[in-house]
Amino acid sequence: MANFVNQNFQADVDESGLEIQKDANIAELDDDGKPTRKGNVWTASAHIITAIIGSGVLSLAWGVAQLGWIAGVTTLVVFSGITYYTSNLLSDCYRSPVTGKRNYTYMEAVKNNLGGRMYMACGMVQYVNLCGMIIGYTITASISMAAIQKSDCFHKRGHEAPCSVSHNPYMIALGILEIFLSQIPNFHKLSMLSVVAAFMSFGYSSIGVGLAFAKVISGEGKGTTLSGVEVGISISAAEKTWRMFRALGDIAFAYTYSQILIEIQDTLKAIPPENQVMKKANFMAVSATTVFYMMCGCLGYAAFGNNAPGNLLTGFGFYEPFWLVDLANCFIVVHLVGAYQVFSQPIFSAVELWASKKWPKSKFITKEYFINIGIVKKHKLRINLLRMIWRTLFVIMTTLLAMVFPFFNDILALLGALGYWPLTVYFPIQMYIAKGKIRKWRWRWLVLQVINLVCLLVALAAACGSIQGLNKALNTYKPFEVKE
Template identity: 60%
Template sequence: AGTVWTASAHIITAIIGSGVLSLAWGIAQLGWIAGPATLLLFSSITYYTSRLLSDCYRHHSTGKRNYTYMEAVNAYLGRRMEWACGIVQCVMLCGATIGYAITASISMVAIRKSDCLHKRGHAASCKFSTNLYLVGMGVAEVVVSQIPNFHKLAWLSVLAAIMSFLYASIGLGLAVARVASGTWGKGETSSSLTGVEANGMDKIWRMCTAIGDMAFACSYSAILIEIQDTLRSTPAENKVMKKASGVAVSVSTVFYLLCGCFGYAAFGNRAPGNMLSASGFYEPFWLIDLANVCIVIHLVGAFQVTAQPVFMRFEAWASNKWPDSEFVTKEYRIRLPAAIFGGKSAPAGFTVNPLRLVGRTALVTAATVVAMAVPFFNDVLALLGAVSYWPLTVYFPVEMHIAQSKLIRRSSGGGGRRRPPANWIGLQLLNLVCLVVAIAAACGAIRGLSHSLLAYKPFMFEQ
């Protein structure tokens, strides 16, 4: 049974991931005013709508639990909206696993590059492909994905949260050290209120991509209901979840502002897309290596936290469709030979389900292949943020709250005509503004991806 602290750890693991590494670049595109303001705005919207969503875990009249995000949507908005939500949620969760795989592989390459530059000098040509490391990441995730009852491994989420704090703190500390050295704000590291200077349309596209990156950094609604389902029933789950969301969003926002602002102050308008891995810091090399090791450990856990709802949904669908199939339902016990344990009696072993083995392996493999095809950090994150933030973080929570509260029925004008109340108008305005922002961010991300693909040769293991 989970508590406010385990729920906070799960949320922080989901939030403080790939997104924190791109914030210096994002603020560089938007400038000192719009950058932090945009980040605060997204965090505030996320926290507000997460409170609305947490009230949808139990049906307001029957008290029936909704164990997943899709069940909550079905309970309040109907079957069609449940299907729409399911499609968007799966796209977002699968896309997030791709983003985590890309980021982890970049960090692995950064460790090798850091050692190369330390030995041969910062002017040396140390270029390595991420593909070999993506394959290694995929193999590791296939193994971890076979663990049954993954939801009981709260320690993995806590470990991942600790790793995220550690590497974010290292990045922040290095940025603060560079700012304190007095070399910032001059020449190549100059910054401005309006951000990077570029021609008209290029500036707009960059700003849209930065907005998408920030939206992705603040997203976790897709797994909120699943996390809430791990909480004990007393005190009330929605109250505990609201506290957990408050803790997690507050902590992550402070980290984001510090990392983004100090990163921009340290690098100025030349801020790299990935502060710890893309031409950012080089020394002390051992500390850079430690930070990137922490990133890899964190993202192995975050990958699984994000992928588990997809696994479970697929397996539940297969169980309902083929309930009598041994391939789908039967568990095979694997006993390890006693020789492995020096002749002593072996443990009881573990169970393997054919569907779990084949299905999860296929899903992880697909994510790995896509990551190898489009390993573009900032643009992929921006596209994920654009696609997922508005429907999952804003639209569905707002519409479920309206249905739950019956806002339209509460207000009527003269002549018996119903007049929408002010809070309904405000919620729909929030919906509309976030939709427009999401469309703009998606356009910026697609434009960036198209430009990057022109010069990229996929599936090459040498550079």
């Protein structure tokens, strides 16, 4: 582990294996003996936005095109409301209502509210989903990097020029950068990175919206329909159905961040109560996200009609001004670099906590090494061998997997379909029912179960669409060949 710490602080390890910092002033510690949490509604909102607004926002025009104006807009609004509601339910699970004890992770909240079996099931789904997201971000970031090179090529040689670019060098470069950033110890140290990444997400979304809006008002917009892409010579009824399933899934999963919500909430100050602050952050982040999703989806559909590209920027819906497209793709890369860290921190923490409990006396796991930084020696670089080695290996493995499976986005869509319902809907609702001791067949129980069922059906439909897309990708699969 490496982070900058003031030399007046000394590292130590508590009985649970978690790192704490000793200081003469006891006020520097929270009620659980850990360093005082300093997060607030703004930092929590930044973490959420960094996690929730991925470059997938630029594919929403394609999603709306498959569903049409009525179903597309309705789906965006409905899943925004569902995500906000279930996230608030999950926020109330951070502390035990009886003892006030914190649940530091999503899995811990499930264990203390629903028991050991649910705990194991949650862990399996959560960490597979997180690993999938991380590999998907590596691929998506490399696509944006390659898009910059292709954009410059199209500008110089014409829009029809054969500007093929390999993604592998960009994946390797991203992996090297993430090795260094992965030494950031925990969520508490990610605030600035998340703020920068959140601004980047607004930046490229705004550029995509602006370019689409300019295309519409210039009179170059394409024809649209209430029902979206129409069945005809170019698309069969079966293909239309598969696309609608995938579009439903894409929109639903675009709002997902529940798998890291408890970890984000654990960065907040104890006063005011964390659940109240988190609910405000949920509202701010989901509201801002919905506005951008509506603009990107609707304006993108109005600009390109039923032929909307899968990504407004990397799919070259726009060629000019090329420098603005390049800037937007730069923003995407910076955002995904931050999002990679937001989604990887729960994995890092879980492995390191397990190791510290398993071998509490191992110097390899617990010992901290200090290196002076700068001439003044005011700060020190603190290194932990376990964190440095295992996190480096993790980044290397995810980068290699991204290079081996060029169609991994289809696998990611499947993982998202399987992970969305339990993590965003099922577990929060079941914990709320258990905490509130809500009886079966009461009106509130019935409403919660209806939400549960609807989201399960959407997840199953999206999984079917993802499998169909994965089957197509496998037909042209070539390892390590990621070129467009």
